[in-house]
Amino acid sequence: MPMKIAVVGTGYVGLTTCVGLADFGNHVVGVDIDREKVARLSAGDPVIYEAGLEYYLRENLAAGRLSFTTSMKEALRDAEVVFLAVGTPEKENGEADLSQIEAVLEELAPLIDHYLVVVTKSTVPVGTNRWIHEELSRMVDPRLFDVVSNPEFLREGKAIQDFFHPNRVVIGYENERVKEVMHEIYRPLYLIETPFVWCSWETAELIKYAANAFLATKISFINQVANLAEEVGADVHVIAKAMGMDGRISPKFLHPGPGFGGSCFPKDTKALVKIGERYGVDLSLVREVIRANEAQRMRMVEKAKRLLGGSLEGRRIAVLGLAFKAETDDVRETPAYPIIRAMLEEGAVVCAHDPLAMENFRRLVPSIEYAENEYEAARGADLVLICTEWNEYRNLDLERVAELMRERKILDTRNVLDPERARKTGFVYEGVGRILFRGKQ
Numbered sequence: 001m002p003m004k005i006a007v008v009g010t011g012y013v014g015l016t017t018c019v020g021l022a023d024f025g026n027h028v029v030g031v032d033i034d035r036e037k038v039a040r041l042s043a044g045d046p047v048i049y050e051a052g053l054e055y056y057l058r059e060n061l062a063a064g065r066l067s068f069t070t071s072m073k074e075a076l077r078d079a080e081v082v083f084l085a086v087g088t089p090e091k092e093n094g095e096a097d098l099s100q101i102e103a104v105l106e107e108l109a110p111l112i113d114h115y116l117v118v119v120t121k122s123t124v125p126v127g128t129n130r131w132i133h134e135e136l137s138r139m140v141d142p143r144l145f146d147v148v149s150n151p152e153f154l155r156e157g158k159a160i161q162d163f164f165h166p167n168r169v170v171i172g173y174e175n176e177r178v179k180e181v182m183h184e185i186y187r188p189l190y191l192i193e194t195p196f197v198w199c200s201w202e203t204a205e206l207i208k209y210a211a212n213a214f215l216a217t218k219i220s221f222i223n224q225v226a227n228l229a230e231e232v233g234a235d236v237h238v239i240a241k242a243m244g245m246d247g248r249i250s251p252k253f254l255h256p257g258p259g260f261g262g263s264c265f266p267k268d269t270k271a272l273v274k275i276g277e278r279y280g281v282d283l284s285l286v287r288e289v290i291r292a293n294e295a296q297r298m299r300m301v302e303k304a305k306r307l308l309g310g311s312l313e314g315r316r317i318a319v320l321g322l323a324f325k326a327e328t329d330d331v332r333e334t335p336a337y338p339i340i341r342a343m344l345e346e347g348a349v350v351c352a353h354d355p356l357a358m359e360n361f362r363r364l365v366p367s368i369e370y371a372e373n374e375y376e377a378a379r380g381a382d383l384v385l386i387c388t389e390w391n392e393y394r395n396l397d398l399e400r401v402a403e404l405m406r407e408r409k410i411l412d413t414r415n416v417l418d419p420e421r422a423r424k425t426g427f428v429y430e431g432v433g434r435i436l437f438r439g440k441q
């Protein structure tokens with residue numbers, strides 16, 4: 001039976017949820033306070049870049065199963081379920097900022113006049129779903145609603161794929177009554193044997209933070225191993241590969257680089273430390289992961305400096321890649337930002353390129369040069385610094401780049417190029433964790 005669903009917040013998570021649930025045959029209304037976004041989404045423009053998103057958006061709009069509005073009242077009119085997918089960004093002290101959730105609850109409560117399941121998809125600190133239940137109970141008869149914690153695990157760039165093929169669906173609940181509703185919503189995922197984890201609100205909330213913190217830990221760990229590999233003349237790729245052959249470790253998330261970024265790992269690791277502090281539990285391991293990540297970004301600046309003889313003053317640097325990873329236009333917490341800022345402070349002149357994220361990055365840093373393509377960025381540069389692992393950078397025409405540059409130097413923070421090929425083309429090449437023998441370049 002198709003259900004009537006409202007989704008509040010139509011960003012990366014909310015919009016993916018909208019198109020995914022509509023594609024399952026449900027009637028979905030997406031609500032957002034951003035008028036321009038609602039107008040563009042209603043016209044079939046996905047606003048953000050996600051592979052496959054535009055197709056699913058247009059198909060479901062055309063089928064009449066999906067619509068967008070700025071009016072919560074309109075969206076809630078016949079809704080049986082409402083998903084909360086608004087942002088929970090980082091506060092200055094590192095805690096998660098729940099003001100968007102609070103604003104939604106204020107608006108939602110007076111509109112609850114029939115039984116409604118309120119599903120929290122946003123990443124929220126432990127205790128938030130219990131608090132949501134208490135807050136709503138102050139304003140609404142508790143028999144009229146239930147609260148479910150349903151954290152989201154999608155990856156940007158693969159959001160659609162992850163929605164339709166999740167590793168698992170986690171559902172935190174208190175009242176058995178919600179089980180039937182959640183089963184109905186996710187029936188197509190049951191049919192493909194997706195594992196479901198039914199648990200308490202607190203367990204569901206902590207699963208989300210623990211999963212992200214663990215993945216972040218793997219990255220910081222391999223980054224530190226990579227840094228050591230550079231010093232001892234070892235190759236981190238061979239190390240990671242061999243480590244990953246042990247099924248207990250797995251080869252995933254062992255790619256060294258300039259440090260993790262994005263809208264989740266940086267803020268969620270900090271929020272987890274804060275949750276620990278609130279309950280008097282020292283999460284020193286996670287705190288160290290955050291510190292190591294910040295150090296990794298600055299290590300890239302130090303590498304650039306060393307490659308350019310100790311100073312960046314007046315040196316022209318082509319930064320290839322601004323998104324926090326490939327296949328996304330998102331620049332939230334991208335490593336490119338602190339790296340470029342630090343290089344500018346040291347007197348460098350930066351010319352940047354990214355296939356998708358230049359417009360978003362320009363809003364963060366308007367003052368640098370932006371190039372139409374990677375070759376224009378490299379023109380006259382003393383150093384090419386690859387910051388995102390876009391496929392088009394893997395296939396760089398190195399001969400052409402060499403001709404365009406003032407000095408032939410590459411800092412490949414994502415290890416996308418073949419070091420031997422780069423060196424044979426006459427480049428001084430440095431990656432992360434793969435200098436076999438320093439001084440033998």
Ligand SMILES: NC(=O)c1ccc[n+]([C@@H]2O[C@H](COP(=O)([O-])OP(=O)(O)OC[C@H]3O[C@@H](n4cnc5c(N)ncnc54)[C@H](O)[C@@H]3O)[C@@H](O)[C@H]2O)c1
Pocket residue numbers: 008009010011012013014031032033034037085086087088089100103104121122123124152153154155156263264
């Ligand atoms: N981005 C991801 O990859 C990802 C993955 C898993 C979980 N999450 C979590 O999901 C949540 C949403 O993340 P996101 O990246 O989609 O955020 P986002 O910033 O892309 O989208 C949030 C949307 O909510 C809207 N909004 C804010 N206040 C509103 C209100 N009162 N009423 C209606 N709409 C409102 C904003 O206009 C925006 O469009 C966060 O808690 C995040 O931690 C994100």
Ligand SMILES: O=c1ccn([C@@H]2O[C@H](COP(=O)(O)OP(=O)(O)O[C@H]3O[C@H](CO)[C@@H](O)[C@H](O)[C@H]3O)[C@@H](O)[C@H]2O)c(=O)[nH]1
Pocket residue numbers: 123152153154155156157212215219252253254255256257258259260261262263264265268324325
């Ligand atoms: O081996 C690796 C893997 C990732 N990264 C970096 O880590 C960051 C995060 O990457 P990824 O996890 O692919 O992207 P996100 O879209 O931020 O997704 C993460 O954060 C989401 C929000 O919580 C979760 O839903 C996802 O499960 C979780 O993977 C990026 O800067 C990557 O470049 C590395 O440096 N090395």
